[in-house]
Amino acid sequence: MPKIQINNLSISINEKKILNNINLEINKGDVIAIVGPNGNGKSTLLKSIMNHYSVEKEGGDILIDGVSTNEMEPNEIMKNGIFFAPQNSEEIPGVLMIDFLKAIVNANRDTPIKMAELFKNIEAILKDLNLDRSILKRFVNHGFSGGEKKKSEILQMKLLNPECILLDEIDSGLDVDSIKLVINELKKIVDGEKSLIIVSHQQKIFDVIKPNKVIVIMGGKIIKEGDYSLLEKINNEGYEWLNF
Ligand SMILES: Nc1ncnc2c1ncn2[C@@H]1O[C@H](COP(=O)(O)OP(=O)(O)O)[C@@H](O)[C@H]1O
Numbered sequence: 135m136p137k138i139q140i141n142n143l144s145i146s147i148n149e150k151k152i153l154n155n156i157n158l159e160i161n162k163g164d165v166i167a168i169v170g171p172n173g174n175g176k177s178t179l180l181k182s183i184m185n186h187y188s189v190e191k192e193g194g195d196i197l198i199d200g201v202s203t204n205e206m207e208p209n210e211i212m213k214n215g216i217f218f219a220p221q222n223s224e225e226i227p228g229v230l231m232i233d234f235l236k237a238i239v240n241a242n243r244d245t246p247i248k249m250a251e252l253f254k255n256i257e258a259i260l261k262d263l264n265l266d267r268s269i270l271k272r273f274v275n276h277g278f279s280g281g282e283k284k285k286s287e288i289l290q291m292k293l294l295n296p297e298c299i300l301l302d303e304i305d306s307g308l309d310v311d312s313i314k315l316v317i318n319e320l321k322k323i324v325d326g327e328k329s330l331i332i333v334s335h336q337q338k339i340f341d342v343i344k345p346n347k348v349i350v351i352m353g354g355k356i357i358k359e360g361d362y363s364l365l366e367k368i369n370n371e372g373y374e375w376l377n378f
């Protein structure tokens with residue numbers, strides 16, 4: 135698992151300052167919960183780690199195993215074993231899911247995967263996720279329900295088997311049964327080796343994955359860091375007490 139260091143990171147979007155002086159280290163086996171009220175920069179932080187096209191670095195740096203990502207394209211960051219499931223999945227009309235999945239798998243290995251092997255892997259995951267195989271013949275995320283979009287992200291994640299996983303509100307739009315499926319997948323990730331950074335408002339998820347680190351983002355800053363007990367305090371008292 136690559137070590138990720140975020141040093142004094144400041145980010146703007148459309149010339150508006152969104153993140154201010156963020157410092158965070160992600161180590162092997164870390165399970166980090168990122169929480170905070172809406173519109174405070176949680177999604178922007180995850181996008182920044184990927185060098186998402188929408189963010190602009192104003193200052194600071196992100197290092198993967200000591201190497202700056204300043205000049206890296208998102209696909210290079212992905213090749214370092216980092217996977218990102220965004221809060222809102224992009225729709226790609228004209229590109230079939232099966233072609234997309236094949237492309238992302240091959241982009242992350244040295245020799246192209248055999249179709250039979252790819253199908254075998256995909257079939258197993260579709261079953262785990264209770265998804266119909268007809269999804270493979272649809273355009274990527276196009277017209278997908280909220281739940282299908284989230285499951286499509288998990289499908290990609292499982293195919294790529296990344297070391298470090300960034301999930302932005304992976305639970306939103308899921309019905310109770312689907313939430314159970316997704317929580318079950320998250321449980322498999324937490325193995326002491328892989329690291330998981332998750333933005334969520336659902337305590338149900340945190341109950342299961344038991345984050346070792348909890349980070350509260352407000353006003354584009356990390357205003358509080360703690361262990362699991364911080365989540366309990368926030369669940370009981372909200373965010374108001376932090377807003378000094
Ligand atoms: N593409 C964008 N254009 C303009 N403002 C944006 C854009 N993306 C995010 N923002 C703004 O950045 C702030 C932080 O957003 P975000 O990181 O999505 O918050 P969170 O994930 O904590 O809800 C918000 O004020 C939001 O309106």
Ligand SMILES: [Mg+2]
Pocket residue numbers: 173176177178221302
């Ligand atoms: Mg968000």
